Amino acid sequence: MTVMRNIVILTGAGISAESGIATFRGPGGLWEGHRVEDVCTPEALAADPVLVHRFYDLRRAALRDVRPNPAHEALARLDREWSGALLIVTQNVDDLHERAGARRLLHMHGALNQALCAACAARFDWTADLPPGTPCPTCHAPALRPDIVFFGEISYGMDRIEAALAEADLFVSIGTSGAVYPAAGFVRMAQACGAATLELNLDRSEGSGWFDESRLGPAGQLVPAWVEQMLSA
Numbered sequence: 001m002t003v004m005r006n007i008v009i010l011t012g013a014g015i016s017a018e019s020g021i022a023t024f025r026g027p028g029g030l031w032e033g034h035r036v037e038d039v040c041t042p043e044a045l046a047a048d049p050v051l052v053h054r055f056y057d058l059r060r061a062a063l064r065d066v067r068p069n070p071a072h073e074a075l076a077r078l079d080r081e082w083s084g085a086l087l088i089v090t091q092n093v094d095d096l097h098e099r100a101g102a103r104r105l106l107h108m109h110g111a112l113n114q115a116l117c118a119a120c121a122a123r124f125d126w127t128a129d130l131p132p133g134t135p136c137p138t139c140h141a142p143a144l145r146p147d148i149v150f151f152g153e154i155s156y157g158m159d160r161i162e163a164a165l166a167e168a169d170l171f172v173s174i175g176t177s178g179a180v181y182p183a184a185g186f187v188r189m190a191q192a193c194g195a196a197t198l199e200l201n202l203d204r205s206e207g208s209g210w211f212d213e214s215r216l217g218p219a220g221q222l223v224p225a226w227v228e229q230m231l232s233a
Contacts, residue, residue, distance in 0.1 A: 004196070004230070005084035008161075008168045009075065010186055012091045014175020014202055015219045018069045021062070021094055041151050049132040056146040057129045059093075060112045068100035071174070071223035076101035078227045087164040089157070091176065091183055093148055108155045108183065114147035123147055155182055168195040172226070175200070175219050178207030187211060200226060 013023035038044050039055045068076075075088055079102045088105045090097055093112045097105050110116070115126035115134070119141035126147075134144040149155055165171065171190035178184050187197050187210045199205065199214040200222040208214050215222050 004169045004233075006164070006168050007078075007082065007084065007086050007170045007172065007230075008164045008186070008190065008195075009086070009088045010091070010171070010173045010176060010183055011075070011088065011097070012174070012176030012183070014177075015069075015071050015223070016066075016092050016094055016096055017175070018071065018218060018220045019066045019094075019096055021066055021092075021096075036151070040148070042153065045145065045150070053130055053132050053146065056112060056148065057131075060127065060129075063094055063112060066094070066096070068096045069220050071219035072096045072100035072102070074224040074227040075174075078230065079104050081231055084169075085164070085167065087161070089161055089164075089183075089186075091180065106157045106160060108149070108157055108161065110146070110148040110156065112146070112148070115144045116147035117141065117143050118145050119143040158182065161186070162189065165189045165195070166193045168193065170198065171195045172198045172200065173205070173207075173211070174223060175202070176205055176207075178205030198226075 017023050034055060039052055045052045079086060086104045088097060088102055089108055091109050093110055095113050113125060113127050115124045115130055117136035117139060120136060120139040122136060122138040124137060130144060130146060133142040135142050136144055165186060168190050171187060173187060176183065184207055187207055190197055197211045199208055199211040200219065201216060202218060203216060204214060
């Protein structure tokens with residue numbers, strides 16, 4: 001039997017939906033009532049910075065009213081207690097993994113509670129509103145924007161993610177649609193390097209057929225049960 005030592009976990013919108021955060025693409029392809037193309041592309045930011053900045057201001061403020069759920073808490077427990085290598089890669093821009101206590105964590109699509117300077121590329125913790133033209137604390141250019149990876153931009157940490165997948169014994173995908181790349185390709189990267197693969201999802205994703213095993217149900221039930229299984233093995 002293969003010994004599982006190195007784990008890579010991918011989390012998506014489904015893990016935070018149970019905390020009350022809207023999934024990225026809701027009914028009709030909308031995100032919180034907006035077309036994704038109108039709030040999550042460089043072109044949208046250039047065309048209507050007031051709309052885009054305000055959209056993320058509201059998402060940032062909404063984080064104050066939500067809490068980590070049992071799935072976040074279970075992954076934080078795994079982070080604390082797992083003695084092997086572990087990397088939690090999240091597509092989510094909320095901070096619920098951190099608030100649950102996870103530390104071995106990478107936000108591949110950025111974070112609501114951070115600002116990015118479009119002029120000098122410096123990043124800052126940011127919890128207040130961020131109107132267009134806010135000056136950068138480092139270079140002073142009026143160029144701060146939400147630190148969100150828009151469509152057409154390169155996801156953060158890809159070198160680190162690919163290195164972890166190459167060494168993984170197990171790849172687990174939680175609450176993802178299997179439709180957004182490059183994350184949708186992680187299962188095949190992991191399999192090509194010999195890892196076992198597991199999907200924990202409310203419904204079958206677009207990539208379910210690539211996984212060795214799919215367990216279907218709410219993340220708040222599936223994830224704590226899987227973590228207990230791993231830590232008890």
